[in-house]
Amino acid sequence: MIGNADEFQKLAKDNVDVAMRSFGTLSRNFQGIALDTADYSKKSYEDGAAALEKLMSAKSLDKAFEIQADYLRTSYEGFIAHATKLGEYYVDMTKDAYKPFENLAAKAK
Structure with missing residues (x-):
């Protein structure tokens, strides 16, 4: 239990410090996610534009289908890799943002 005003002020300052560390972590992680997504x-x-150029210069319908299939395959693989990477970012971000609160929760017990 909080005994006096000084203890209350220290507790409030500690809580603000913990929240600021957590928000700083979130901010850095969101910047990384934004840069990676960009x-x-x-x-x-760029890959889509290159595929369109190849598609426009295709000499036969078979070659056009091949170009389109290759583009769709690589596009899908790229998307899955990016989505997986974003999932990892969010998991790490959540863990990192929670770390400053671990000691706070332990003190409350």
Whole structure:
């Protein structure tokens, strides 16, 4: 139990410090996610443009289907890899954001 105003102020300061560390972690992780998503979007656009160029220069219908199938396969694989990476980012972010609160929860017991 909190005995006096000084203890209450220290507890409040500790809680604010913990929250700020957690928010800092969240902010850094969201920046990483945003940068990675921007890189993925740029690469996806470039790959699509390259596939369209190849498709427009195809000499036969069979070659066009082959180009389209290759693009769809690589696009799907890229998306799955990116989605997996984002999932890992979110799991790590959650763990990192919770760490400052672990000691706080232990003190409350």
